[in-house]
Amino acid sequence: MRVIFKNSYDNDINLFEDRVHLLKYAVLLLAALVMPWVISAYYVGELTSVLIWSLAGLGLMLIAGHTGQVSLGHAAFMAIGAFSHLALMLRGWPFVPALIASGVVTGLAGALIARPLGRMSGIYLAIATLALSIIIEDVAIVATPITGGIAGLFAPPIEFFGLMIDRYGTPRAFYYLCLTVLIIVTLGYANLLRSPTGRSFLAVRDSEVSARALGVNVPRAKTVSFALSCGITGLAGALYAHQAQAVNYESFLVLISITLLLQVVVGGLGSMHGAFFGAFVVVLLPQTISMARSFINTNTPFNLGAYPGMDTAVFALIILLMIIYEPRGIYGIWIRLRTWLELFPLYRKGMFRRTRTYLKTERMR
Amino acid sequence: MDILQLLISGIANGCIYGLLALGFVLIYKATEAVNFAQGDMLMLGAFLGITVINSNYMDMPFLAGLIAAAVVMGIFGYLLDRLVLRGIFGQPQFAMVILTIALGFLLRFFAGVTWGYDPISLESPFAGRILELGDLTIPMVDAVIIVATVLLTTSLYFFFARTRLGVAMQACSQNQMAAYYMGIPVKRVNAIVWALSGVVAAIAGVLFAAKGAIEPSTGLIFGIKAFAAAVIGGLGSLPGALAGGLLVGVVEPFASRYLPSGFGPIAPYALMLMVLVLRPGGLFAQIKQKKV
Numbered sequence: 001m002r003v004i005f006k007n008s009y010d011n012d013i014n015l016f017e018d019r020v021h022l023l024k025y026a027v028l029l030l031a032a033l034v035m036p037w038v039i040s041a042y043y044v045g046e047l048t049s050v051l052i053w054s055l056a057g058l059g060l061m062l063i064a065g066h067t068g069q070v071s072l073g074h075a076a077f078m079a080i081g082a083f084s085h086l087a088l089m090l091r092g093w094p095f096v097p098a099l100i101a102s103g104v105v106t107g108l109a110g111a112l113i114a115r116p117l118g119r120m121s122g123i124y125l126a127i128a129t130l131a132l133s134i135i136i137e138d139v140a141i142v143a144t145p146i147t148g149g150i151a152g153l154f155a156p157p158i159e160f161f162g163l164m165i166d167r168y169g170t171p172r173a174f175y176y177l178c179l180t181v182l183i184i185v186t187l188g189y190a191n192l193l194r195s196p197t198g199r200s201f202l203a204v205r206d207s208e209v210s211a212r213a214l215g216v217n218v219p220r221a222k223t224v225s226f227a228l229s230c231g232i233t234g235l236a237g238a239l240y241a242h243q244a245q246a247v248n249y250e251s252f253l254v255l256i257s258i259t260l261l262l263q264v265v266v267g268g269l270g271s272m273h274g275a276f277f278g279a280f281v282v283v284l285l286p287q288t289i290s291m292a293r294s295f296i297n298t299n300t301p302f303n304l305g306a307y308p309g310m311d312t313a314v315f316a317l318i319i320l321l322m323i324i325y326e327p328r329g330i331y332g333i334w335i336r337l338r339t340w341l342e343l344f345p346l347y348r349k350g351m352f353r354r355t356r357t358y359l360k361t362e363r364m365r
Numbered sequence: 366m367d368i369l370q371l372l373i374s375g376i377a378n379g380c381i382y383g384l385l386a387l388g389f390v391l392i393y394k395a396t397e398a399v400n401f402a403q404g405d406m407l408m409l410g411a412f413l414g415i416t417v418i419n420s421n422y423m424d425m426p427f428l429a430g431l432i433a434a435a436v437v438m439g440i441f442g443y444l445l446d447r448l449v450l451r452g453i454f455g456q457p458q459f460a461m462v463i464l465t466i467a468l469g470f471l472l473r474f475f476a477g478v479t480w481g482y483d484p485i486s487l488e489s490p491f492a493g494r495i496l497e498l499g500d501l502t503i504p505m506v507d508a509v510i511i512v513a514t515v516l517l518t519t520s521l522y523f524f525f526a527r528t529r530l531g532v533a534m535q536a537c538s539q540n541q542m543a544a545y546y547m548g549i550p551v552k553r554v555n556a557i558v559w560a561l562s563g564v565v566a567a568i569a570g571v572l573f574a575a576k577g578a579i580e581p582s583t584g585l586i587f588g589i590k591a592f593a594a595a596v597i598g599g600l601g602s603l604p605g606a607l608a609g610g611l612l613v614g615v616v617e618p619f620a621s622r623y624l625p626s627g628f629g630p631i632a633p634y635a636l637m638l639m640v641l642v643l644r645p646g647g648l649f650a651q652i653k654q655k656k657v
Contacts (some may be wrong), residue, residue: 052589116642123399128598128641131634265463309474316470323464324452
């Protein structure tokens, strides 16, 4: 068990607690860099998907996990990011400015929407954002000059300082591109959370009344959080467009919004790690299920038919069990496991027992 | 005349939305949870109705089949609360949202495996029959739906306003702890509310299946639309839910008729967003600011 000795208040907000902590992340980064050379091209593609969904999950985590405003419509912002990015690239913008611009555009769109939405809370907000996600599907058809109408848009190849990056041609280069964007955003996110702005988000999440009493400008905090969250999700949308090669109104259905929320919940709401864990589950689960099915079919007397929608059902079952038994998601399990290892013989059973609360009405807030 | 015709079909549609919204409001009113699987419960109720009523399955008379489906869904709702939802009793509202979303996925998968993915419609005694009022022709189904909705809503309204159980449900929703201290069996009341909303979902489902075809994914989009209805009315108000449902039902056909194409399907949501922006608590708002 390590004891961290703090000799200044600033130590509390260090990104890394100590050398060991830093070393762990360095090893993780190294593993992420080496990975594409170890596994086959197909799995590099899958891993890239994990990175992109982690990015989208981070975006949602900021608003849902750290500001406490549940959004069921983040696929809409992925759509805005993807379409604005492709529209700019097709008009001759280079990749990097177009990517940044798409993030900014989505962030502005988020800020614009956050003003009226910020007055709602809880369930009303969730439903309003859900409606937004449905509306964007139809808007994507109507706004033909930008979105290409029903046919949608095809992603042009990325040219990066003379280097051509293509999802199929050079999967490793595309992987590194996504990794770079993800690392930049993750560092920015971690820094944001230790800044006054990030702290005000947490205050708003825990209690709006107390946050206001402490001098937090609640509408402003919500707007900023929404804008940043949407901006990050927009970046994920832009990268997703390159990953999928083509996007149209069907690429960002309501179900994607819902899956994204389930992703951050299964990962662990309120922790940055959760977005990453959740992305692994969402992307790799269908793969695992089909592998498990073929294993059972060949090695046991049972024969499982290929039911359509099986992976969503299994995913839903995981969520169900997770909410009942471990509401803090995979991150919660990880924390418990880590504590058990650190304290090895001294771990006691009730250490992470949840406190029972009684429901208080939301109609008085 | 054309407008009147459109209005009546809109009202009949709106009644189904209203009934479904009623299911949301019931649960919200009593447990302050929002059931995102309500649309899927409607779908399940409709499929149950088809199973007991259609001639190629069990071939029961319509009314008996309706009651059977309602009873089964009532039991389903009760067991759902006892076996699944009680596990998160006392957790924040958000947990319930996620849980019911996941539940909806499971119900859709179950229905798809059991009844297949092709749309099926219900054989009802009033299929194809019409009612003539002057120049107006009203399909019999629409008339039945409107009457059934009015009956159900009034009885639920009086149930909440006048009976001991109804008042107990309202008390639970306002403050579980205080309700418990007053001797209300909070957990049992919750289970009864879920059963009741199952019954309402089954009735709405059977009526809907009599009007149009049903398939496993019907519940999702339908549920979201009914949600819009419930929110427009202000979650937690029974007359509001019905009014919201009617509004959504009426706006839809008119928008697709008189607005440029592409705007019809989004009209209900645009309406809802507008209502939420202007009155964040819905038309019959129930939210009050807390005083510290």
